[in-house]
Amino acid sequence: MNSIGRTIPSFRPALEGEIESWKDFKRALRPDDQKIFNKLMNFARNHADAGSLSARPMLSEILFMSFAIEQEKKIKQLEERVRELEKKYGREI
Numbered sequence: 001m002n003s004i005g006r007t008i009p010s011f012r013p014a015l016e017g018e019i020e021s022w023k024d025f026k027r028a029l030r031p032d033d034q035k036i037f038n039k040l041m042n043f044a045r046n047h048a049d050a051g052s053l054s055a056r057p058m059l060s061e062i063l064f065m066s067f068a069i070e071q072e073k074k075i076k077q078l079e080e081r082v083r084e085l086e087k088k089y090g091r092e093i
Contacts, residue, residue, distance in 0.1 A: 011052035015044060018059040043070040 019041045026037050044051070044066040051062040 012048055014059055015048055015051065015062070018063065019044065040067050040070075043067055046070075 022037075022041075026034055029037055041063075044063045047062070047066040047069065051059075051066070054062060056062055
């Protein structure tokens with residue numbers, strides 16, 4: 001692939017480099033928190049296609065946006081579940 005005109009390195013290797021740069025932070029976390037850390041990094045990997053199109057030079061912005069999107073999806077799921085339970089039991093929980 002021709003790299004003329006590119007100012008940002010290929011996204012996926014750059015993303016992995018960004019994730020790797022957090023290894024000391026991860027290592028300092030408790031084991032349960034390390035599992036959560038890994039889950040968050042996988043969110044960023046899952047959104048790599050969108051990240052590659054965003055052409056943002058600060059990869060941490062893409063990491064944090066990926067985390068926010070996935071957490072918002074989880075909040076929405078939980079809100080829907082609460083509504084279902086409220087309907088089932090006929091009251092607010």
